[in-house]
Amino acid sequence: MDTRRRLKIAVAIKNFAITGGAEKYAVEIATRMVARGHDVHVYAREVDTGLTHGMTVHRLPYRLRFSSVLSLYAYARQITQQIQHGDYDIVHSHDRGCACDVATIHTFSYLHNLETRSVFKKLNDYYLSPRGRLYGVLERKQMRSRALVAVSRIVQADIKKYSGRSTGIHVVTPGVDLDAFSPVAVDTQRQADPDGRSYPSEEGPIRLLFVGSEFRRKGLDALLRELPNNMTLTVVGKGERRHHYQQLVHAMGLGQRVIFEGLCDDVRPFYLAAHLLVLPSLREAFGMAALEAMACGLPVVVSTAAGVASIVDNGYNGFVFSHPAELKAILERLSDPNLRKTIGQNARRTAMRHTWDRAAEQYEALYWDVYDKKRKGRV
Numbered sequence: 001m002d003t004r005r006r007l008k009i010a011v012a013i014k015n016f017a018i019t020g021g022a023e024k025y026a027v028e029i030a031t032r033m034v035a036r037g038h039d040v041h042v043y044a045r046e047v048d049t050g051l052t053h054g055m056t057v058h059r060l061p062y063r064l065r066f067s068s069v070l071s072l073y074a075y076a077r078q079i080t081q082q083i084q085h086g087d088y089d090i091v092h093s094h095d096r097g098c099a100c101d102v103a104t105i106h107t108f109s110y111l112h113n114l115e116t117r118s119v120f121k122k123l124n125d126y127y128l129s130p131r132g133r134l135y136g137v138l139e140r141k142q143m144r145s146r147a148l149v150a151v152s153r154i155v156q157a158d159i160k161k162y163s164g165r166s167t168g169i170h171v172v173t174p175g176v177d178l179d180a181f182s183p184v185a186v187d188t189q190r191q192a193d194p195d196g197r198s199y200p201s202e203e204g205p206i207r208l209l210f211v212g213s214e215f216r217r218k219g220l221d222a223l224l225r226e227l228p229n230n231m232t233l234t235v236v237g238k239g240e241r242r243h244h245y246q247q248l249v250h251a252m253g254l255g256q257r258v259i260f261e262g263l264c265d266d267v268r269p270f271y272l273a274a275h276l277l278v279l280p281s282l283r284e285a286f287g288m289a290a291l292e293a294m295a296c297g298l299p300v301v302v303s304t305a306a307g308v309a310s311i312v313d314n315g316y317n318g319f320v321f322s323h324p325a326e327l328k329a330i331l332e333r334l335s336d337p338n339l340r341k342t343i344g345q346n347a348r349r350t351a352m353r354h355t356w357d358r359a360a361e362q363y364e365a366l367y368w369d370v371y372d373k374k375r376k377g378r379v
Contacts, residue, residue, distance in 0.1 A: 007367055008039045012079045013094040014072075017048035021288050022106040025151070025174050027051050028096045029258075032360035041086065043079055058082060062183050069131050072097055072138060092366045093145070097138035101370050102171075102363075103145035105155055107285050109162040110135045117225060122272055126368075139163075147370050152286045152307025170366060173311065174288050175356035176295045181268065183297035183348060205257070206231040209274035209298075211289035212281075215239035219280030219303060222324035224252060225351055228331050232257045271296040276334055280327060281306045294318070295351035299343040303332055311354060317346040 013026045034040050034054040041056045049057070060082070076097025082090050083100075091100040108131065126149040143163040149170045150156035156171050208231055212218035220235065224245075227233055235258065237244065242260060249258045261270070267289070271277070277293035277300045284306035291308060292301050300318040302309050312318040319330045334340055 006038045007050055007089040007371060008087065009367065010041045010043060010083050010088040010091045012043045012092070012098055014044060014075060015046040016051065017046060021174065021286065022094055025104070028175065028356040029360055029363055030055065032356060033364070036360070036364060037258055043082060045075065058190065069134050073134060075137060084265035089371050091231045096142050099141045099144040099294050100145045101145065102149060102366060103142050104149045104151065104158060106151055106154065108158050108283060109139055111162045112158050147366060149328060153310045154307050155285050172359050172362045173354055174291065175354055175359040176291045176351055178295055178355055181295035207274045208233045209236065209270055209277045211232070211236045211277065213239055215241070215245055217282055218284065219282055220245065222280050222327065223278055224249065224254065224258070224329040226324060226331070227254065227257070230329055230335060231331060234259050234261060234270060234274065236261045236264055236267055238263045271298060272309040274298060275340060276301065279303065279306055279308070280324065291351060291354060294347035297344040297348045299334060299340050299347060311350055317343060317350045
């Protein structure tokens with residue numbers, strides 16, 4: 001921890017609440033900056049006041065709610081107007097549209113998302129679309145921030161490819177709470193269940209866990225196709241076209257082996273009930289669920305398209321695959337309980353190096369670096 005005077009930090013995010021990955025990331029870092037003695041000011045439209053202890057909250061009114069992109073544009077202008085009166089040492093934004101001191105990039109660029117579309121769709125959705133063009137404007141403005149922080153290496157590569165920027169791009173992956181997500185926490189819950197109904201036995205089928213609310217993008221289709229006969233699957237998350245996927249499961253004859261649990265406030269009981277987690281995403285900026293599972297001592301199987309793959313050492317603390325055809329063989333290999341135990345232990349060791357406290361240390365060092373350069377007029 002830097003022992004110099006405290007910094008006055010403005011944190012900008014539309015929703016300061018645990019509603020998604022970016023929001024959780026912002027809350028965890030801001031909370032730890034307060035614990036480190038810094039003066040944190042939150043600028044947001046929605047705020048969970050139970051998460052703002054020690055912070056100063058600035059609520060911003062909603063504007064242009066009829067359009068998501070125009071609302072984002074209005075929000076970016078509000079932030080720019082508000083923070084210029086605050087005399088902040090560091091302005092840290094987690095949203096598009098703000099050129100500031102530090103900008104965390106939580107998602108792939110709009111142009112990246114257009115890559116898989118046809119030439120006509122690209123023309124229609126970007127070059128001929130006012131909405132697409134405005135997204136481009138907001139992203140380009142964000143790229144002018146003094147320091148960019150990508151949540152994974154693949155997001156860092158995306159920034160370099162589509163923004164043309166090659167310097168001042170850092171990587172700070174999401175972290176995990178090692179107390180909330182741990183083998184000890186899992187074992188405690190298991191001991192509280194005398195009938196053993198909520199946790200897997202080695203005699204029954206292998207229980208796979210899938211966590212995510214965008215079923216297609218997160219690769220549920222491939223997982224259903226490659227599901228081995230000796231395994232069951234629990235799907236946690238709302239997902240789009242849930243009825244379609246339920247029908248698909250029935251048509252594939254998997255009705256007795258696939259369970260859709262929907263949204264849940266606490267995913268830890270599902271880690272308790274699983275042998276391993278699978279994240280076969282088509283594209284994923286990071287994938288916090290995989291890191292949480294690793295912290296619980298579960299093996300994970302992830303695709304190379306997921307940012308979290310960068311911390312998975314294939315065959316050591318999990319498995320990484322590049323094509324869905326590889327998935328079944330990996331899952332069948334994990335039928336071995338001894339292998340699962342070894343990989344799960346290694347996964348926990350890896351998670352111990354990726355905590356929110358470690359992420360906060362990286363941000364604090366970056367804040368001071370940017371602050372010092374600003375004072376010297378170098379950025």
